Amino acid sequence: MTFKDYITLLASDYTLQTITLGTAILGAICGMLGSFAVLRKQSLLGDAISHASLPGIAIAFLLTGSKDTNVLLLGALISGLLGAFWIRGIVKKTHLKTDTALGLILSVFFGFGMLLLTYIQKQPNANQAGLDKFLFGQAATLLVEDVWLMAAVTGICLVVLLLFWKEFKLLLFDEDYTKTLGFNTKFIDILITSFIVVAIVLGLQTVGVVLMSAMLLAPAAAARQWTNSLGVMLLLAAAFGIASGVIGTGISASQSNLSTGPVIVLVAGTFVLFSFIFSPSRGILFRQLRLGSSRRDLALHKTLSFMFEIAKTHEDKSHPHAVQILNNFQGYTIKTLKKLEAKDYITINGKMWSMTKKGYAAAGNLYNQNLKDE
Structure with a gap:
């Protein structure tokens, strides 16, 4: 039937x-x-x-x-x-x-x-x-x-x-x-x-x-x-x-x-x-999607914070740095750099990167939040 x-x-x-x-x-x-x-x-x-x-x-x-x-x-x-x-x-x-x-x-x-x-x-x-x-x-x-x-x-x-x-x-x-x-x-x-x-x-x-x-x-x-x-x-x-x-x-x-x-x-x-x-x-599906998104955001924040530590040692925050100095950093990937550039947090010129004012401010907020958490 x-x-x-x-x-x-x-x-x-x-x-x-x-x-x-x-x-x-x-x-x-x-x-x-x-x-x-x-x-x-x-x-x-x-x-x-x-x-x-x-x-x-x-x-x-x-x-x-x-x-x-x-x-x-x-x-x-x-x-x-x-x-x-x-x-x-x-x-x-x-x-x-x-x-x-x-x-x-x-x-x-x-x-x-x-x-x-x-x-x-x-x-x-x-x-x-x-x-x-x-x-x-x-x-x-x-x-x-x-x-x-x-x-x-x-x-x-x-x-x-x-x-x-x-x-x-x-x-x-x-x-x-x-x-x-x-x-x-x-x-x-x-x-x-x-x-x-x-x-x-x-x-x-x-x-x-x-x-x-x-x-x-x-x-x-x-x-x-x-x-x-x-x-x-x-x-x-x-x-x-x-x-x-x-x-x-x-x-x-x-x-x-x-x-x-x-x-x-x-x-x-x-x-x-x-x-x-x-x-x-x-649900398992959406929980995994949220977990993946959180992991990507964490990698993004880690890379941005690492760049902030490097950039703040210079008076000119937009001073260019070689991408090569990120090679030994675990949060760094080419895909992460492209996402940061898309958010207008950094600019990339060839194999050199530099932080924008927006990126420096965002990284500074993350840095201060980490200090409060500690």
Whole structure:
């Protein structure tokens, strides 16, 4: 199927419309809430919570015998919240660091979940088939009711973000100052964590336990490269998340034997890679260009300062000197001399150079600045 065929199918296929809308909404909420995890340096939180939700899915099935998505996701929510608050409790009540607590909860809960799934699969009835879809996700199982649930949760998140915007910003960048202002930091922290858990649980059906952390973090990581503003970052992260969901669904639908969840994550990873390279402020490409420019400017200033040291020994500052005396100076190159001449800092006559008044003044400023720095 070509991309044009996919667009035509999207306009007419109700199921594909539902899946595309669901993945777009999931990308938006994951992008927004993932930004808080990235800025709080809790990038592994999404991975830990997504893995911690697996036992809840298995226990919900064992207790009810039902594979109803809402029942299983409720179990995942309870298990995920339990894992999140255990992480918080370990960090607050012990001397263990956050990364240790995250790794501990992730491995213990996931191991317990896999144990329960193995036990369920060995039961004599056939009703347990399909539970493993929560490991890697299965977007094709999204129903309209699931999309409405995602939309409702996203709307609630937006309302809460607007209501507690100032508190969230303060807590992200200076928790101690937030306390001095009288805000309940514990409540704000629990609120952020709870919404992150909800977003992860909503994405389990689409992306799965294993890949959900990437869906949460990739759009936020990409957005962080483009801005220093929290508001702009949240909008960009939501946009990257939506684009990842829509494009990933389109690629999966247009090609056979491609799972939607992994494709969405790969698209999100492509946005991260693009941002790491081409972001004007933090991108590798522009950083190297700025570094090269700085090195060239430094070579220019070093050569000009060296010339200044020579020229100031003469009463006539425009006294000509042989280019040959620069041969043993590391900053000297013919290209550097041409740049200095283009800036009207020096004049070159054959193999002789002399400083202009403009160049002598510029070099004097550099010399005085170096004295101040010392």
